[in-house]
Amino acid sequence: MASKWSKSLIPTARQVPAEAEVPSHQLMLRAGIIRKLGAGLYDYLPLGLRSLHKAMAIVREEMGKAGAIEVLLPAMVPIELYQKTGRDQAYGDNLFRVKDRHGRENALGPTHEEIITELVGAYVESYKQLPLTLYQIQTKFRDEFRPRFGVLRSREFQMKDAYSFHTAVEGPGGLNEIYDAQYAAYERIFKRCGLPFLTVEAESGPIGGSASHEFMVPSPTGEDTIFESDKGNYAANVEKCETGPRSATLDAPPVGELAKVHTPGCPGIDDVAKFMKTKPKNMLKSLVFEVSQITQEQMGQLRLKASQTGRATSEGFFAEYVIVIVRGDHDVNEGKLNTLIKSKFGNNVSINLAEPNEAKEDGFAIGYVGPQTAISHPGVFVFVDPDAAQGGFWVTGANEPDHHVKYFNWKRDVIDPLGPDASQKVVVVDIRNAVEGDPSPKGDGGLLRPRKGIEIGHVFKLGDKYSKAMGVTVLLPDNSRINPIMGCYGIGINRILAAAIERDSPGMRGHDENGIIWPAAIAPYQVVITTIRHEGTAAETADRLAKELEAGGADVLIDDRDERPGVKFKDADLLGIPVRITIGDKALATGQVEVKARNAPAAAKAELIAIDVAAKTVLEMLKGL
């Protein structure tokens, strides 16, 4: 049955609620799709739920085609499961915790690797049962620092999360095969949802794992920064984005005498630059990181506190602190740093910005640290970005509070004093976030260009991180046991809706000055029938057309309200239903109705079509929307 507007709950608003900043948020509120209940908490009204369900249906179909099987796990899970993998710590305050009446602690799941692994551990005993891909569509909870942009970053949201289990990475049934199948399914899903998207290499973050890709809808309102090579053969999230070779020299001759400058109350780059009348790009920024070793059992909890500045461990030489030096106008990339640290010190270490007071006790003048620290702290490693490993007029910290130096020179002030240790202690390496114009890592002369994107999907190759931590094994043909290899694959369903409204690519605009322009596949209705006066023949014709359209598979909303035509037209545009059929006396007199696509230019006239063929014509039209 077609829906009647007057019988539904579609509270449209003329004015934009003050809290909404981005177009999708504003329009979802104005069109009566969502309503805010609290920070990052939204009611989905009838229109919103319809779209959500449509996106879910597409996801389910494509998951099925990719061989994934649907399950439903509890949203509330015992905290012990997350403790087993250390993610109760890794997720930190983002994890919602609830105590039950017996005082038992539970988490509201932010993502379900542990829970699915537990399930598979219980029932999957043999390699014969693998590969296995399970998925669910479920409400996830994350206690975001700062929920914002409406449903783009909310504290409760619908996620499709799939998990695959394998005995091997390569070969038939291996992780790579399923990863590729999920990747392909994602491309089909987003294409069907009418989203212009690109896939980028990504950092895996607290989920962990070896490889990962994100699916991004380009949009100026996106929170992620993507870099693309202008040769079109490389794209990555800034968190992951590598750069091609950049030249570096620590041998450049000094351009002036090292001079200490009193810079009272200027710990920040910008303050110092202003104070010394120079630019951040002429400064060296030194960040102090603390390296800690972590045992497999107590991941994320045990921190080794060394008494000296450096010491020997089973891993070999072990630094307690690492200094990272980048140009003042650049940012340290913690993902790159993490990878670097792990390759140097082993997988059991983690790295964090040093706690200022602790570091001060250990002799670091936080806020005024410079590369010369490497000399006074024998155990400290120094990683230098190539752009910082140059000659020039460098301003940097003097390693004492309220003082900086100018004319710092690598060779004279660090390399030579260190002597033979220098090459081991001072390492030049790509350690910063990419910036516009950096060389592409493909090394083909391409240059990196930035843009913003909304992350709608993310796929990961997890390896055995979770199966190992959870103690899950399967038997192989030779009767040996392994921890299954895993992949995981997430889609933010709510974000599909917001991204559809935000989208702005040629021929794929998600909104204009009049309202939303839904892609037909996830529009709450495909057709809205607007009667100029809802009575008599017009009302009957509306019902008749609705019936024919529904027989053809389209969802129809009949605007049966006793409103003036102007109001109905404005609301129809605001809602963004792909096709509007207008029924008025003039056309009706000649047996016709008017048909207009929402994405047609506002000035374009509606097409007059005979009632008998109207449904057929509209159904045909919808295929292209």
Place this chain on the structure above:
RNA sequence: CGGGGUGUAGCGCAGCUUGGUUAGCGCGCUUGACUGGGGGUCAAGAGGUCGAGAGUUCAAAUCUCUCCACCCCGACCA
């Protein structure tokens, strides 16, 4: 968590500086009339713990204190 800001009718806002009738305006809502192809006109209405609590005062939306919620920027993150 740091910085900034806002809480007055469903939505958007004024009033607060300088305390003083019954707290206003626009949109929306109700009723009636006229109207009827891009957010109509007129008339009559309904709707408020002024975020909460405490204090000062003869008197508090307005001044003071405490708390709460929300928004923006940042640090951190799907």
